[in-house]
Amino acid sequence: MKQKSLRITVVMSAAIFMWISGVGMAADYRPAMLANPCAGCHGTDGASPGSIPSIKGLPSSYLVSAMKAFKADKRKGTVMNRIAKGYTDEEIELMAKHFSSAK
Amino acid sequence: MNTIDRRHFLKWLGTASALSAFGIPSLAFPKSGARIVVVGGGFGGATCAKYLKRFDSSLSVTLISDTKKFITCPFSNAVLGGMKKMDFITHGYEKLSSVHGVKVVHDTVTTVDSSAKKIRTAGGKSFSYDRLVLSPGIGFQWDAIEGYNEAASESMPHSWHGGSQTVLLRKQLEAMPNGGLVIIAPPGNPFRCPPGPYERASLIAHYLKKNKPRSKILILDAKDKFSKQPLFQDAWDEFYPDLIEWVPGSQGGKLDRVDAKNMTVYASGDKHKADVVNIIPPQKAASIAFSAGLTNKKGWCPVNQKTFESTVKPGIHVIGDASIAGKMPKSGFAASSQGKVCAAEIVAGLRGESVGISSWVNTCYSLVAPDYGISVAAVYRLTDKGIMPVKGAGGVGKRDAPLQQRRMEAVYAEGWYKAITADMFG
Ligand SMILES: Cc1cc2nc3c(=O)[nH]c(=O)nc-3n(C[C@H](O)[C@H](O)[C@H](O)COP(=O)(O)OP(=O)(O)OC[C@H]3O[C@@H](n4cnc5c(N)ncnc54)[C@H](O)[C@@H]3O)c2cc1C
Numbered sequence: 001m002k003q004k005s006l007r008i009t010v011v012m013s014a015a016i017f018m019w020i021s022g023v024g025m026a027a028d029y030r031p032a033m034l035a036n037p038c039a040g041c042h043g044t045d046g047a048s049p050g051s052i053p054s055i056k057g058l059p060s061s062y063l064v065s066a067m068k069a070f071k072a073d074k075r076k077g078t079v080m081n082r083i084a085k086g087y088t089d090e091e092i093e094l095m096a097k098h099f100s101s102a103k
Numbered sequence: 104m105n106t107i108d109r110r111h112f113l114k115w116l117g118t119a120s121a122l123s124a125f126g127i128p129s130l131a132f133p134k135s136g137a138r139i140v141v142v143g144g145g146f147g148g149a150t151c152a153k154y155l156k157r158f159d160s161s162l163s164v165t166l167i168s169d170t171k172k173f174i175t176c177p178f179s180n181a182v183l184g185g186m187k188k189m190d191f192i193t194h195g196y197e198k199l200s201s202v203h204g205v206k207v208v209h210d211t212v213t214t215v216d217s218s219a220k221k222i223r224t225a226g227g228k229s230f231s232y233d234r235l236v237l238s239p240g241i242g243f244q245w246d247a248i249e250g251y252n253e254a255a256s257e258s259m260p261h262s263w264h265g266g267s268q269t270v271l272l273r274k275q276l277e278a279m280p281n282g283g284l285v286i287i288a289p290p291g292n293p294f295r296c297p298p299g300p301y302e303r304a305s306l307i308a309h310y311l312k313k314n315k316p317r318s319k320i321l322i323l324d325a326k327d328k329f330s331k332q333p334l335f336q337d338a339w340d341e342f343y344p345d346l347i348e349w350v351p352g353s354q355g356g357k358l359d360r361v362d363a364k365n366m367t368v369y370a371s372g373d374k375h376k377a378d379v380v381n382i383i384p385p386q387k388a389a390s391i392a393f394s395a396g397l398t399n400k401k402g403w404c405p406v407n408q409k410t411f412e413s414t415v416k417p418g419i420h421v422i423g424d425a426s427i428a429g430k431m432p433k434s435g436f437a438a439s440s441q442g443k444v445c446a447a448e449i450v451a452g453l454r455g456e457s458v459g460i461s462s463w464v465n466t467c468y469s470l471v472a473p474d475y476g477i478s479v480a481a482v483y484r485l486t487d488k489g490i491m492p493v494k495g496a497g498g499v500g501k502r503d504a505p506l507q508q509r510r511m512e513a514v515y516a517e518g519w520y521k522a523i524t525a526d527m528f529g
Contacts, residue, residue, distance in 0.1 A: 029447055029458040036154070036443040037464035040436050041515075043522045044529065050521030051514045078500070078511045079466060079480055086464075086482025086496035 031098035034091050038099075041079075045102040056102050063096035135453040136161045140222060140232040142212045142391065144168030144196060146175075146435035147238030147423030149527040151442030152205045158450040165230055166199065167222075169211040173528075174265035176296065177435050178520050183262070183273050184306030185314075186473050192265055194528045202529075215395035217416045234449050237397070237404075238423040238438060239389035240264075241295050244402070247385045248288075249360035258363045259380040262303075263295060275379045276307060281315035283378035286368050288323045288358055290385040293403075295424050295433045297330035298479070300383055302469035305335065308343040309472050321377070322349040323370045324356040325385075330432075331469060331479055331499050338471040338509075358382075388425035395419070403427045408489050409461050410448040411441060420445050429490025431483055437465045439523055440483075461485035468516035476512030 035046075038055070042048050046056035055063060069075035070084035071092070087095070141152045144166050152166040173194045181187040199205040210224040215235065223229045243261065245252045251259070260275070262268040279285070285307060289300035304320050311318045320343075328351070329335075339347045350356040355371040361382060362368075368375045368382075387393075387402030397404045397413050404421040406413055408429055411420045422428075422445050423438035431437045440463040451458045463483040470476050481497035483490050500508065 027456065029451060029456075030460045032158075033444070033447060033458055033460050034462050036447075037440045037462065039526045040439055040464065040523045041466065041519050044526045048518065048522055049525045049529070051518030052522060078508055078515060079478055082480045082497050083464065083466075083482060084496075086493040 030091075031094045034087070035095045035098040038095070046099040047102075055099050058100055060093075060096040060100035063099055064092055067092040067096065135159060135450070136163065137233040137453050138163045138231060139165070139234045139236065139449060140230050141166045141236040141238065142222070143238040143240060143389075143423070144170070144173055144207070145238060145240055145423065145438070146523075146527065147438035147442045147445075148236065149173070149196070149199065149442075150439040151236050151238065151422060151446050153199060153203050153527065154443045154446035155449065156203045156205055158446055159453075160204065162450070163206070164204070165206040165208060166196070167208045167210055167212055167224065167230075168196065169209070170266075171195075171209050174269070175435070175520075175524065176263070176265045176299070177523075178517075179262065179265045179269045180299070180303045180306045181470065182269055183276065183303060184310045184470075184473075185273075186306070186309075189270065192269075194524055196528065198529055212391055213394075215391070215419070217395070217419060220418060232418075233453075235419045236445060236449070237392060237395070237419060237421045237425065238442065239391045239425055241386045241424045241433075242389045242393075244385040244387055248358050248382065250363060251361050251382050251384055255361065255363035256382070258366070259361060259382050261383055262381060263299075263383050263386075272379070272381060276310060279315065279318070279378040282317035283315065283319075284375070285311070285318065285320045285379040285381070286323060286375060286377040287320060287381045287383070288368065288370075289325065289329070289383050291325040291352070293433060294383070294386050296435075296467070297432050298335075298467055298469045300324075301329055301331070301335045302471070303381070304347055304349075305338070305343070305469070305471040308339075308346045312343060312346060318346070320347045321375065322347065322356075323358060323368065323375070324350060325352045325358070326356075327351040327353050330467075331477055333502055334477040334499060335469070335471065337502065338475060338477070342472055342475070386424075388421075392421065392425050397421055399427075409485055410452065411445040412448075420449065429483070429488075430481075430492055431463060431465055431490055432467070434465055434467050436467065436519075436523065437463070439527065440464055461490075463490065466519065468512065468519055470513055470516055471509075472513075474513045475506075475509045476514075476516045477509065478512055478516075 041052050042055050048054040067084050070080040141148045152164050155164045175192045178192050196207045200207045210226040213225050214223040221231050260268045260272045262272040359369040404426045406426050411422050413419045422441040424433040447458050466480040468478045479499045481492040
C-alpha cells in the first residue's frame with residue numbers, strides 16, 4: 001500500500017513538473033498511432049459521416065468488448081473480424097480509451 | 104523514478120493526457136512552430152497536412168496542390184459504370200484552410216533544392232521548409248507499350264488519374280454500339296490500386312449488361328493472377344458470364360503494341376480491333392520525385408520504413424504511391440495511413456521524441472455490381488523485414504460468404520469513401 005501511494009505521488013509530481021516546465025516529458029503517441037488508421041473507415045476521431053458505425057465517444061468498456069468479440073469471432077462482421085485480429089488486447093484498450101475520450 | 108514500471112507510467116500517462124482537468128490534449132507540447140511543406144493534395148498529402156496540424160497546431164503547414172479540386176480515382180469506376188456523377192468524386196480544399204489552418208497553395212512544384220531546403224513552383228513562388236513531404240502519386244512509363252504515349256491516351260484513355268480521363272472513357276462507353284468490344288489492358292506489378300482494373304471491368308460490364316447487352320469486355324492482362332481473383336471471378340460467372348473474358352499474360356494477354364489511330368491492339372500475335380480501349384500503362388513515381396533525385400532504378404522512392412524519410416535525401420519524406428512501403432499496396436487507404444504516420448514522426452522528430460509504435464491499416468473495397476461488394480484488408484507493423492502484414496489478421500472475405508455479406512460490403516464501400524474523403528478534406 002505504502003509503496004503504491006509513494007509511486008503515484010512520484011509519478012504525479014514528475015508529470016506535473018514536466019507539464020508546467022513544458023519540456024522533458026514525452027507524450028504517449030501510441031493510442032493515436034494505433035487508432036488513426038481506423039478513421040479511414042470510421043471517420044476522423046471515429047465520427048462517421050456515412051454507413052459505417054460511429055465509434056466516437058462510446059464507452060471504453062463497450063469498445064473493448066466489441067473489439068475482443070470481433071477478434072474471437074464471437075461477433076459477426078463483414079470486415080472487423082479481419083481487422084481486430086491485428087491487435088493485442090492491450091492495444092485494443094489503448095484504442096478504446098482514445099475513441100471514448102475523443103472530443 | 105526507478106521503482107516505476109514503465110508500462111504503468113505510460114498507461115497512466117495515456118489516461119492523464121485525455122483528462123481535460125490537466126488541459127493537456129494528447130501530443131500538444133512542446134510547440135515547435137516549424138515550417139512543413141507538403142506537395143500533392145491527394146490521399147497521402149491532404150491527410151498528412153491535416154494530421155500535422157492536428158498533432159501540433161503551432162506548425163506552419165503549407166499544402167501545394169496542382170489542381171483547385173481533387174478528383175479521386177476511388178469511385179471513378181462507379182462513374183464509368185453510370186452509378187455516380189463526377190461531382191461525387193470531386194473535392195475542394197476549403198476546410199483544410201478554414202478549419203485546420205493549413206495554407207493551401209494551388210501551383211505546381213517544379214524544383215526541389217534539398218541543400219537550401221527550398222522548393223520553387225511553376226507560378227514563380229518559392230517556399231523554404233524545415234521538413235518537406237512529397238505525396239505526388241504516379242506517372243506513366245509512356246514508352247513501355249509500343250505506340251502508347253500521352254497523345255495516344257486521348258483516344259485510348261488510361262483513366263488512371265481521376266478527371267478528364269475519367270470523363271473521356273465514360274463518353275466513349277456511352278457512344279459505343281450495342282455489340283461492341285471494350286478492351287481493358289492492366290499492367291504488371293507493382294501499380295496503383297491492384298484490384299482497380301477488375302473493379303472497372305465489373306462496373307463497365309454492369310453498364311453494358313443494362314444498356315448494350317450484346318457487347319463484350321476483353322481483359323488483356325500482363326499478369327497471370329490478380330488481386331481478389333477468386334472473388335471477382337465467382338461474381339463474374341454469376342453476373343456477367345458471357346460479358347467478361349480475362350486473358351492472362353502467359354496465354355495471350357501480353358500486349359505487343361497498340362495502334363491508337365485505328366483503335367487496334369496487338370497482343371501475343373493476335374490483332375484486336377475494339378470500340379473502346381482502356382490501356383493502363385506501367386507506372387513509376389510522379390515526375391517531381393525524379394527531378395528531386397528521390398527515385399531508385401525501378402522508378403520508385405526508397406524511404407525509411409518507420410519515418411518515410413527518403414533514404415536518398417534527408418529532410419524529405421515521401422509517402423503514398425510514389426514510395427516503397429514494404430508490403431503495403433499502392434492504395435488511397437495506404438497513402439492516407441502513411442500520411443498520419445509520417446505526420447506523427449515529423450512532430451515527434453522535431454521534439455526529440457519517439458512515437459513508440461508504427462502501425463498502418465489498408466482496406467480496398469471493390470464493387471462488382473452496385474449492391475455487391477468485396478474487400479481485402481490488412482493491419483501492418485514495422486518488423487525487421489520492413490512493413491509487414493500482421494499474420495492471422497486481414498485477408499480477403501470468404502469465398503462462400505452469403506449474399507447478405509456482399510450487399511453489406513457494397514454499402515460499407517460507400518461508407519468508407521465518405522469517411523476517408525472527410526478525413527482528408529473535412
Ligand atoms: C480506378 C482506380 C480506383 C481506385 N480505387 C481505390 C479504392 O477503392 N481504394 C483505395 O484505397 N485506393 C484506390 N485507388 C488508388 C488511389 O487512387 C491511390 O493509391 C492514391 O490516390 C494514392 O495517393 P497519393 O497521395 O500517393 O497520390 P494522389 O492521390 O494521386 O495525389 C497526388 C497529388 O499530387 C499532385 N501533384 C503531383 N505532382 C505535383 C507537383 N509537382 N506539384 C503539385 N502537385 C503535384 C497530383 O496532381 C495529385 O493531385 C484507385 C485508383 C484507381 C486508378
